[in-house]
Amino acid sequence: MMKTILAAATVALLSTSAFAQDAITEFRIGILGGENAQDRLTSNECLRAYAEEALGVPVKLFTPADYDGVIQGMLGGSIDMAWLGASAYAKAYLTDPEAVEPVLVKTNLDGSFSYHSIGFARKDRNIKSLADMKGKVFAFGDPNSTSGYLIPSIEIPLETGATMENGAYFGEVKFTGGHEQTIVAVANGEVDAGVTWADGQGNWEDGYNSGALRKAVDSGVVDMNDIVEIWKSKPIPEGPVTLRKALPQDVKDKMIALVGGMHDKDAQCAYNIAAGETAGFKPITHEAYETIVAVRKAQSN
Numbered sequence: 001m002m003k004t005i006l007a008a009a010t011v012a013l014l015s016t017s018a019f020a021q022d023a024i025t026e027f028r029i030g031i032l033g034g035e036n037a038q039d040r041l042t043s044n045e046c047l048r049a050y051a052e053e054a055l056g057v058p059v060k061l062f063t064p065a066d067y068d069g070v071i072q073g074m075l076g077g078s079i080d081m082a083w084l085g086a087s088a089y090a091k092a093y094l095t096d097p098e099a100v101e102p103v104l105v106k107t108n109l110d111g112s113f114s115y116h117s118i119g120f121a122r123k124d125r126n127i128k129s130l131a132d133m134k135g136k137v138f139a140f141g142d143p144n145s146t147s148g149y150l151i152p153s154i155e156i157p158l159e160t161g162a163t164m165e166n167g168a169y170f171g172e173v174k175f176t177g178g179h180e181q182t183i184v185a186v187a188n189g190e191v192d193a194g195v196t197w198a199d200g201q202g203n204w205e206d207g208y209n210s211g212a213l214r215k216a217v218d219s220g221v222v223d224m225n226d227i228v229e230i231w232k233s234k235p236i237p238e239g240p241v242t243l244r245k246a247l248p249q250d251v252k253d254k255m256i257a258l259v260g261g262m263h264d265k266d267a268q269c270a271y272n273i274a275a276g277e278t279a280g281f282k283p284i285t286h287e288a289y290e291t292i293v294a295v296r297k298a299q300s301n
Contacts, residue, residue, distance in 0.1 A: 024251055026058045027051060030070040030079035032088065033142060033178040037063040039219060046269035047259070054254045066177065067144035075099050080247060081255060083273070085239035086289055087146035090296035092242070093286070102240030103256050105284035106274045108199045109209055113238040113284070116200040117147035118213065119156075119231030121193035122186060129230050130159055138170040139194030141182045147197035148179055150296065151233050159231075179212035180221060187222050193230060200232065202277070210276025218276075237292065240284050256283075 029048060031040045040063045052059040062079055064070050067088050073079030075096055083106070084092065092100045105113045121127040127136070141148025153164055162169035174191065176182045182194040198211030205224045207213030216222045241259055243252050263270040263280030270278055 024055070024057055024080075024248065026060060027055050027251070027255075028060050028062055028073075028078065028080045030062045030064065030073050030082035032070050032083065032085065033064070033066050036180060039180075039215075043215075043272040043275075046266060047262075047273050050258055050262075050266070050269070051255065054258050055251060067142045071095075071144060074242065074244060077244065077246070080244050080251075081242065083239060083241045085144070085146040086237050086292040087150040087239075087296055088144045089240055089242060089289055090293040091144055093289075093293055094297055094300070098245055100242045101245045101252075102242050102284050102286055102289065103252070104241040104259055104281040105238050105288070106210075106241075106281055107238075107279040108201055109277055109279050110201065111279055112235075113282070114199075114235035115147065115197055115211060115238055116236060117152045117155075117195050117233035118198050118200070118211075118229055119152070119193060119195050120186060120213075120227050121230050122189060123226055123228045125189075125192055127193055127230055128228065130156065133193055133230070134160075134169060135171040136192035137172045137174065138164075139174055139176050139182050139185055139191040141176055141179050141194070141196065143175065145179070145197075146236055146239065146292065147233070148182065148195055149175075150292075150299070151236055152195045152231075154295070154299075155233050156231065180216060183212065183216045183222050186227060195231075197236075199276070204229065208276075210274060210278060212275065214276035237288055240289065241281060 031044055041061055044061055048059045048061050070082050071088055071092050074082055074092055089102060107113050127133060143149050157163055160169040164173050166172050176185050179196045182196050185191045186194050196212040198208040198213045200208055202209035207217035207224055217224060259281050
């Protein structure tokens, strides 16, 4: 009898210990750069509140200054969830394939999950295409951005026949630090042209349906009548909503259900976190990003 009691107690103790290891005391959501920190916090406050209700623990938002801050946070375990760009996810995966798990992807109104890198300039600069940019100043956003660097750095040289080095075609190539910074730099005439992201659907004057241009229009940063599109990339796979693989499965399930059902639960919150109009978030796996991972790996060699 005593052995039975001891065995039962041991099982209970181990079960309690396992539960304690699986429990979380807080949940941390990282938000990529692209907007100023306050706008990022405001846009994602609804998600934070819903997540706190769903998980039953304090939920905090983190807005690192650059993309790498979010990537390193996910890799190091100080951030639990983030909507990464495809290139940012590729960097995280190449650094540690067991650290981050893609779970959901934002869809456009037509159900697709692609977007474009958009080259743009001030209308009064008389720049209508890349052909008009020879010798002028061109701006990228963040080195870990898919649309703000990776894809245009590959596709634009194919059109210009020159590298992106200073003086090779453009007079100067610089990084602004993020999408909003690029939009502001172009709008203020600090650079002649730059690239940012948009779904490429809807109307130009609205900043398309979703993306950095749409967010900039919504916040009054830019009037689309003042700028023109001078280049558009081929379709790019939308970046994934990612979770740390080491999270307890019930936590993952609750967050996947929350974000996946956000469009039906609160359309305005879905708009806020998706940077514009969306048909919602749907499941996605690593396989959707293998091409971007391969491009990123080749570029780093």
